[in-house]
Amino acid sequence: IFIFVNEALSVLLRSVHTVIQRTPPQLLREIVLVDDHSSSAELKEHLQSFVDETNAQHGPGFIKVVRHDKQEGLIRSRVSGWRAASAPVVALFDAHVEFNTGWAEPILRRIKEDRTRVVSPSFDNIKYDTFEIEEYPLSAQGFDWELWCRYLNPPKSWWTLRNHTAPIRSPALIGCFVVDRKYFEEIGLLDEGMEIYGGENVELGIRVWQCGGSVEVLPCSRIAHIERAHKPYTENLTAHVRRNALRVAEVWMDSYKSHVYMAWNVPLQNSGIDIGDVSERKALRSRLKCRPFSWFLSNIYPELRSYSDTVAYGVLKNSLRNDLCLDQGPDTDNVPIMYLCHGMTPQNVYFTSSQQLHLGVLSPTIDDDDNKCLVDVNSRPRLLECSYAATKHMKLTWTFAQGGAIQNLESQRCLELVESRQSEFTFQLAIQDCTGQKWTITNILTVLPQ
Structure with a gap:
């Protein structure tokens, strides 16, 4: 599933071509393209003719296009892509990536062994100005107290294995991930009460861990990703990330929610920020009998500093x-x-x-x-x-x-x-x-x- 809004057509096609070329055909049932209300002309007719040609070659419905008639933002776009998918495992990706050889098999094996695993590939960088690929070191994926995601040094337990192909336990997700389609629904998809962009990948990581699943990064599955100089969504991205972060804090972080308010420098009471209704997400937490955030800090993300003093x-x-x-x-x-x-x-x-x-x-x-x-x-x-x-x-x-x-x-x-x-x-x-x-x-x- 690729989400895009006003992506350059050549970049989008690079993502699609490499996933077709580098995924064994028996493992790739379909590609879902979610157009979150792009205004670019080339993403209409030119893209549609590419889709028609590809489907003539691979079979009807091999590439599905979902077009939004208003901009929903990345978070709700991912859920609408999930709704259009039919394969047992879904991979939610940005539309500016390049897949490496053998990316899919290690991930599918891990999910087949345990359907409650949410798996991220390891990322390399595509330089946005030259499109050269630059190798990144192996990393786990975590977050700071503002809930911006960040790369982390793999945990000590991984280094002691002395096996650079072993899965890396990861507190959260940077953004692209692969998940059992039905398990994703059982665990609550993404929080559609969040706006536009930011925080949903951190929320998913915390929720999966606290509610009995696991998150990992696989060294043998490699994807290169363009870190863009400019995000296509909204000028005031920070306001959305802050609002989304406070939603996560209120639902999942118990008394540690104060850390998120502190990091964003907003008062705990009467913050003046409308985070929307979180009752459904709190009910989900209760229904799934999820663990407290203190458990997550002790067992999954002990590297995160506490500021309880x-x-x-x-x-x-x-x-x-x-x-x-x-x-x-x-x-x-x-x-x-x-x-x-x-x-x-x-x-x-x-x-x-x-x-x-x-x-x-x-x-x-x-x-x-x-x-x-x-x-x-x-x-x-x-x-x-x-x-x-x-x-x-x-x-x-x-x-x-x-x-x-x-x-x-x-x-x-x-x-x-x-x-x-x-x-x-x-x-x-x-x-x-x-x-x-x-x-x-x-x-x-x-x-x-x-």
């Missing part, structure tokens, strides 16, 4: 200038600044029960670079890796109560604003004897330590 998060403001927020500043400097508030990742602040102030992105896994903490270095504010600063016994603990001072526990000096002609905004950060300046943070999860 966060007591407050959001943007941090000083009452002297309500339009400025604490900001991590240029990446290379390790010097925090005050900057006009925009609420994006560089201004995300997390205050922990161990009285550390983290600034910037939440490191998704234990293998990633560590988070940056605010440290008093010779009475200058600096951002250093938290684990490094703790190991070196640096001054990284702060007392902070909402509407109060931010005071370093060891030096007893405060993070404050001082007037400065050098600064773009007439104020810059300093660590000095406390003068009673007041700071506020957007969201408080638990009462701040006094």
